[in-house]
Amino acid sequence: MSFEIWGVKITRRFVAWISFLIILILIGAYAYIQQLLEGLSRTGMQVPALGGAPWALYIVNDIYLVGVSAGGFLIAASAHLFNVERFKPISTLATFVAFVTILIGPPLFVAADLGRPDRMLHLAYPTPNPRSPLFYVLVTLSLYIILLVLEAWFSMRRRLVTKRRWLTAGFDDLSEASLHHDERILKMLSFVGLPIAVSVHSVTGWIFGLIKSRPFWLSPLMAPIFLSSALVSGVALLIFVCIVVKRFAGFRIEQDTLADLARLLSMMIPIDIFFLMIEVLTVGYAHEIVDMKPLLFLLVGANAPLFWFEVIGGALVPLVILAFPRFRRSDRVLTLTSLLILVGIWLKRWNIIMCGTLFSHDWFGWAEYPPGSYTPTWVEWSVMTCIYAVAALLLTLIIKFLPVEEERRVIPTPAVAEVE
């Protein structure tokens, strides 16, 4: 069973994968309809005064997906801006990974999280509140998405002319000057984009870091932590996607490129651990009463397994693995490592959210709210799987039907090779 759509060969494996994703999406849609009909009571969330988490799994995934889009953009931007030749072949792929995660993740998870998704546009119109951090999330995210679309289009235009001409919108000039012009625009976009990308992640951190009512959140380190773990998880996702498309879509991605990405990763993980260590040390050494409850919950309490997996399994073990050049060149080890990192950073988001939402200030000896607890329900898990499936579906279709892969360049064979 194999046929062609738009000149692309559809294999049985591809159909199976798409059907699998669609089944996941349908299950999630069923769960979401239940949630729409009955209200958010189908989730495990509850107001803090009654011992619950008002923000939970949806927000965890929301900020996680904002984070993982960082890596793709970083790699694409460094390829264009600093002329890193190694990353040029995967720059379009990296841009699309960033684009899909940011386009699908935050809007859909916010829609799932809102009590009134029908009013979602109220966030922008008619009365947005410029004093709310959420307003700046909206602004920076919109700019970021526009930027990624432009960057993806310009980095793909050359190949669109031969493969998907209608997408070039008439700009099908393939002359040397025009290609050079593309390069310059890409460079400019990356230059403008880096500050925007940094502010996207900082603002996401400030949603939490500026809130004084949650003891664990109020921290100037929130923005840097979000930035560093966004880069770590982003590059890990990019490595994972690269290996998958290499294996299943037949992309030609050099082993050196992957090894470079892995080396980048092993430089960024220590920064991430460093920030986390500062946070825990400051809070722990000062041991203020209000901070101690969330900290103990994190280090030795109910969340301890997740926290220590985040630190050991999600950061230290990958760091050790990536220290060996042999492992940096093995696809299998890299897949495992990037998955470990992705899970670790997801748990980091989970821990940050839970340490904040479950703990409120007690009234200094006067009174105290009941201790918080939160367990996600099947509705939340299904909706979450559904949104990830939508993202995977979109990315699969883009990779399948758009000329994402860089055409092979004719590189003059070096003389050394001939001697061999």
Next chain:
Amino acid sequence: MFWMYVFRREVGGYPNVTRRFLPRPCMHCRYPSCVEACPTQARHKNEADGLVLTNYSKCVGCRYCVVACPYNVNYFNWKVPKKNQYFDWEAEGKDLYGKGGVTEYVGDAIPPNLNPDVSRRDIPTLQYRFVGVVEKCTFCAHRIWSGIKKGLKPGVDRDATPACVITCPVKALQFGDLDDPNSNVSKLLAKRRWQRALEDFGNEPSVYYLS
């Protein structure tokens, strides 16, 4: 409705044990964190009287105010506000007196989850409560406003005073105009010792606890 939360605390050891209660309405802060956090300006501070109120037709239900309020006064409507949203009135009290739930006693009267001042059970559109938005104590803004329209003085006349204040059997709650030096509350604050909750947040809450 749980808009007013009552902390319960046991103090002391046997045999000198006592139970203390502390009501917690919305603090109607001078500098409210929820108003700053709200992305749609649904939560706003009323210029005229300083009440912190919610515009239910603007609220998107993002629960940022729930997270941002240091006093946790916000309640989200997880389902259609009916009797058992937070508290199962049907089951609660069942077989307590050898009879059915609360509704058996309440009968056809306005059930406790609806505001008797603005709700009519037979007209659904008058039940001003919606699923998926955040609610909180309003200091019975509807009572204050309708009372002022009639020329009554909040805190003095019953019909212009929050319901919790007039129903409290031991008169533990007092309500009035803090800006007016001759109001009942200003006089009380001048005479008695008081403190406010979590003052170091700088929200300047309008609720004073007399001691």
